Amino acid sequence: MSVAPVLSSEAVRAAALAAKFSLVGLAPAAPLDPAPLERWLAAGYAADMSWMARRQPERLDPAVVLPGARTVIALAIAYHRPAAERAAVARYARGRDYHYAHRDRMRALRKRLLALDPTLETYASVDTGVVMEKVWAERAGLGWIGKNGCLINPKLGSWLTLSVMFVDRAVDAYDAPHQRRCGDCALCLDACPTDAFAAPGVVDSRRCISYQSIENQGSVPTELRTSFAGRIFGCDVCQEVCPWNFRPIPEGDARFAPRPLSALSPAEVAALGPDEFDRLASGMALARARYDGLRRNALYAIGGARDRGARAVVERLLDDSAPVIKEAAAWAKARLGDL
Template identity: 35%
Template sequence: MTPQEMKSLIDETLEDLGFSHFGFTSLSKPLSFEFYKEWLNQGLHGDMKYLEDHAPIKEDPRSKWPRAQSALVFAIPYFPHPEKKQDFPLKQARVSLYAQGMDYHFWFKERMASLCKKLQELMPNEEFLPFTDSSPVLERDLAKRAGLGWVGKNTCLIHPKKGSLFFIGEIYTSLKLQTEVAPLPDFCGTCTRCIDICPTGALLEPRKMDARKCISYLTIESRQVPPENLREKIGDWFFGCDLCQTVCPWNQKIFKGQLSIEQNLNLSKESEDLLIEDLRYILSASGKKIGRVFLGTPLARAGSFGLKRNALIVVANKKIKSLKEEVTALLEHDKLGELAAWTLDRLKS
């Protein structure tokens, strides 16, 4: 199959699957692999040890998938969220846009798997393997090489007409497909809005993040309580953070007036009450109940410990005195006791 035939075939299904754009590239060594290695050597990945374990396969995908020759790379927008959860239990807690629905690890992968099935029927002797996020693939590098966007100073992949609020997924295949498009040029220019707005200074320099400082890491990936000097900077973010993307002029242009760039949201009395209700629920619900209610959403990843930790920080930063009782009840918690005491202290001032 020629690249042009493959493109036409996929173009037909693109809209049905909700993908916004796609491209393909050969599976050569990632262009930024040395940067990635150096980033790991500097310890900027914090406790995400799996990123170290994945390095050899990211460098040479064929060491794990010997037949893989190329990747079909897909983008799927998450704003507005395509897989909303009807009974999402939170009304006002500040949750990053990608997490305001069902977990993409399941539904995005399923959509790519359905495409794989179709391709497999047409080409029974070839191999098609779908991945997104958690597999050992350097996705932004791959997507850049496939022409899906440029790597912005906020480290995100941005497309001039689609912005950056999209997930990346890929199908590895035994087919030999050469990229026919040149990678997009860098359109950041002299802009530094993302670096300037980051509350924790996680963007150390253009395209280089200290993940240990990123609110997404601190509220989602980390299994620890954040160091004291970062707690206040998390502000009212309960799960993840979007600021370095929502401030980006390329997203602002596409999603006119729909993206908040407030460091801390200024809530009406009614919204403040809803926030308090959300936080009370998280602080007092059992681990079992939290697990059940958030099943299938990205919030399940943080688990009961992570969500209670995040709630305590928001209570402290928003100075929500009416939740004092719920905070006090966590003073004896083996992992959260210190944070609960810190929160109570903040509520006094």
């Protein structure tokens, strides 16, 4: 029986860095403990992201998606933005859709790996695939899962997007899992505007503004809406307060440089026409919220901040053809009251 050759870990690392990843780490492809995911799902913390409950065997064991998987290559692209940059869009989504950057670079990495061994097989995943990316990143030494639920690297903070590649080859040296370094700090847990942490590191999506502003296409529960003030897509609060994000961190990858849509105010976003939205959102991760989702968020942001300057657009949208917009406009108008 022939034995598959072992890859040089240094060669794999060099290939990932040459493919323009900011961080790379290597972990053995052992199955994951199913308990944390099962508990999270059973508690209802996935809200209506029913896809999180599907294909659990695949999510928990690399060998189910890639027979013979031996190594997990954990990858990150950094997106730290200058402190002076103001936007109502979460930092990771201000520029070009990060999924494209990871896909392009994983393709380049795969090519380089095939040059090392033309017979190897890979499985690559970013975000929507059946892979628990933070857990692998922690195991591969990229950083630790903080109490804020995000992977934190001691040099780059948590301003990272992640992806993972499984390979059916062992490497000659693996990275040690990263130690958790939050200590006694609990700033993120206290700062969350909606009390979305069920426990340290465990997010109840139903209460999370990121979930509500991106994944929920319907109406957002009234008690959460005022927390949209200053936000129309995603939420960075539990990262903004983290001391690991306060040290001098180099500016992230150029593909995260903001696009014009992320510079608009909530009032300007609420006033967008559908064609204008399509043109501006094309190629951005925030297209996921869709036209009505983003306008709805903008109305909640206006109402949350009691933005009087936006009264005209709020009144215009009271007659919008989409029920979710009409209702959000009525809520925002009530918040503006006689101001």
